[in-house]
Amino acid sequence: MTTPAVTDRPAGALRGGRLPRWFPLAVVAASIVVAVAIGLGAGLHSTVQWGLIAALLAVGGTYAVAARVEGRRQARDRVATSLVWVCFLVAVIPLASLIWATLRRGVKVLDGYFLTHSMAGVADTEPGGGVYHALLGTLEQVGLATVIAVPVGVLTAVYLVEYGRGGLARAVTFFVDVMTGIPSIVAGLFVLSFWILILKMGYSGFAGSLALAILMMPVVVRSTEEMLKLVPRELREASLALGVPKWRTILKVVLPTSLGGIVTGVMLSIARVTGETAPVLLLVWGTNFINANPFSDPQASLPLFIYQQYANSAGAGAAYDRAWAAALTLIAFVMILNLVARGIARFTAPTTGR
Amino acid sequence: MQTSTQHTDPASTLTAPDRAAARPDARGVMRPGDRVFLGLSRGAGILLLVIMAAIAVFLTYRAVLAISKDDGNFLTTFEWNTGVLPAKFGIAVLAFGTLVSSVVAMALAVPVAVGIALFLTHYAPRRLAGPIAYVIDLLAAVPSIVYGLWGALVLVPHLNGLYGWLDTVLGWTGVLSWQGGAPRSLLTVGILLAIMILPIITNVSREVFRQVPRMHEEAALALGATRWEVVRMAVLPFGRSGVISASMLGLGRALGETMAVATVLSPTFDIQASLLDPGGGTFAQNIASKFNEATEFGQDALIASGLVLFVITLLVNGAARLIINRRSEYSGAHA
Numbered sequence: 001m002t003t004p005a006v007t008d009r010p011a012g013a014l015r016g017g018r019l020p021r022w023f024p025l026a027v028v029a030a031s032i033v034v035a036v037a038i039g040l041g042a043g044l045h046s047t048v049q050w051g052l053i054a055a056l057l058a059v060g061g062t063y064a065v066a067a068r069v070e071g072r073r074q075a076r077d078r079v080a081t082s083l084v085w086v087c088f089l090v091a092v093i094p095l096a097s098l099i100w101a102t103l104r105r106g107v108k109v110l111d112g113y114f115l116t117h118s119m120a121g122v123a124d125t126e127p128g129g130g131v132y133h134a135l136l137g138t139l140e141q142v143g144l145a146t147v148i149a150v151p152v153g154v155l156t157a158v159y160l161v162e163y164g165r166g167g168l169a170r171a172v173t174f175f176v177d178v179m180t181g182i183p184s185i186v187a188g189l190f191v192l193s194f195w196i197l198i199l200k201m202g203y204s205g206f207a208g209s210l211a212l213a214i215l216m217m218p219v220v221v222r223s224t225e226e227m228l229k230l231v232p233r234e235l236r237e238a239s240l241a242l243g244v245p246k247w248r249t250i251l252k253v254v255l256p257t258s259l260g261g262i263v264t265g266v267m268l269s270i271a272r273v274t275g276e277t278a279p280v281l282l283l284v285w286g287t288n289f290i291n292a293n294p295f296s297d298p299q300a301s302l303p304l305f306i307y308q309q310y311a312n313s314a315g316a317g318a319a320y321d322r323a324w325a326a327a328l329t330l331i332a333f334v335m336i337l338n339l340v341a342r343g344i345a346r347f348t349a350p351t352t353g354r
Numbered sequence: 355m356q357t358s359t360q361h362t363d364p365a366s367t368l369t370a371p372d373r374a375a376a377r378p379d380a381r382g383v384m385r386p387g388d389r390v391f392l393g394l395s396r397g398a399g400i401l402l403l404v405i406m407a408a409i410a411v412f413l414t415y416r417a418v419l420a421i422s423k424d425d426g427n428f429l430t431t432f433e434w435n436t437g438v439l440p441a442k443f444g445i446a447v448l449a450f451g452t453l454v455s456s457v458v459a460m461a462l463a464v465p466v467a468v469g470i471a472l473f474l475t476h477y478a479p480r481r482l483a484g485p486i487a488y489v490i491d492l493l494a495a496v497p498s499i500v501y502g503l504w505g506a507l508v509l510v511p512h513l514n515g516l517y518g519w520l521d522t523v524l525g526w527t528g529v530l531s532w533q534g535g536a537p538r539s540l541l542t543v544g545i546l547l548a549i550m551i552l553p554i555i556t557n558v559s560r561e562v563f564r565q566v567p568r569m570h571e572e573a574a575l576a577l578g579a580t581r582w583e584v585v586r587m588a589v590l591p592f593g594r595s596g597v598i599s600a601s602m603l604g605l606g607r608a609l610g611e612t613m614a615v616a617t618v619l620s621p622t623f624d625i626q627a628s629l630l631d632p633g634g635g636t637f638a639q640n641i642a643s644k645f646n647e648a649t650e651f652g653q654d655a656l657i658a659s660g661l662v663l664f665v666i667t668l669l670v671n672g673a674a675r676l677i678i679n680r681r682s683e684y685s686g687a688h689a
Contacts, residue, residue, distance in 0.1 A: 048515060048516065049516075077582040077583070080585065084469050086469075087470055088486075091556075097504070101504055155397075155398035156401075159395035162395070163395060174679075175402065175403055175406050176402060177671070177675045181670070181671030182664070183609070183612070183663060185610065185641055185642065186610065186663060189660040193657055198412070245387055272495065275498065275500070277497070277499040278638065278642060282641075306499050310507075310617055311616075311617070320507065327499070331497070331500060
């Protein structure tokens, strides 16, 4: 004797109960209200705790109501949806706070004077001074690193795409990938051991450039490689069929076609190494004075300036203001590079219809 | 070039370049320019390999110099004393701190990052998903020193409430008890690292989730699956190895992060029983904060600890790449 499974839904209904479309919003609003009430009632000061209570209430409440009305599977689906939303919101908070804090505290001392004066004669705890020496140092070090890394990176990518067959190409591909993950401080230690401790060259902007170049190369190789792969085979074949030597085909056809993408990749890699602090700390040493010669004597650098203003000031407000202003300068520089690079990528994207 | 002579192939009547062209297996004519260009580009590739090898060799050389004069055990000594002889230093504290902060970072970041990736690919309104992904891309470019500054001056003061709450609720475990010091502990470092590696893990996971075959999802939907069941049965199994390799890339970054840790942590050279009490250190942080006062021998000792970090990140990244490459037909190959 078997009885058909009894459901609590009205007989003949094809689908179970559905909650209205405004249900998620209502739950969120209700749980925020309740959380604020609990927070005020229990005297919790931290708004973070209020948020956590609200999130827990929203997820729990969704499950309880949906399980009664729609059934367990639908309830689980709704809980998953709300958890995914919570993940997103939880991640947005610190990232938004980072941008907001840098903007708000950075604009305090960021002005023309700040960008055109060095820290010469200004004690760490005094107000005044600026980042000109650091800006100059960063531009020179990153420029030198670019000059070293880009030819090597682009040529390696050309080798991998146009010539590379067999073991050597596979080894290069693998180690380029692995090299992408080298911690910046390890690159700094390598140049320290080789350039400064063994060759006795002394701290200088150029030593920093060497480490930055090591960090740039794999990024340039990977992005250039992707771009060269996008160049249609027909273009190469057409050029070769006209009797153009392979090297001239690469120089005159392949590279110009993918130039926009390569420039984008190079700019993104510049943006990446501009913010590197650790190798600069080990190799460039830092100074309060303007040193325009990257090949001898310590230089300053923007990320290093931020760290030193933070670490050497023992909590002086003026130094923190300078650190935030320098951080804002650095972020602005990196973001502009990123935006321009992405703009170039969009406008020069090959229109092959793929 | 008279290619018509190829058919008769009277080799003796051909000039040298013609003979090169007539070789049936020739991929093309090898002119001097070609040889130079091939040499240059192959040389660049070899240079990269040489740099990798040189990093290993020079770090090992300086490390051996330091370790041979180490009076303690390099792996187990709880001390970092390189200023006066006999020097005693060891990486036990650093290994512990690096491991703990990275594990905390991964535990916090991976679920949230997978959540965001799912949000972007399967839950967010179409018009919202594009810009958000773009912003997350940009956030991956924020320099680590800025995260460090923010962590030290904004995040740390905000964590007092959380620490007090953790202490009252979970203090009995011992691991999460708090003696009331400034919240500049390994847990804070882990939280900050989690925020920093979130964009990377999200980006790679999103790429993988986007490549889930549409048919798999539609098949699940056709069987009456809810959206969550589609994710659980079609999306997550497909993306599992991608998520693993994304996490390992994030782990590689967390292990080697220097400035964010150096600004947030207040280091001591011992192991705290509780995650919440300030103290401890990581490989990279220790190098950055001890470097300025180090003698040449002290720098060698720091290089020795850097070598350990290098080997660890090499293994982690290599493993991540092997996982990605094994399924390269899906991931990033046509990006």
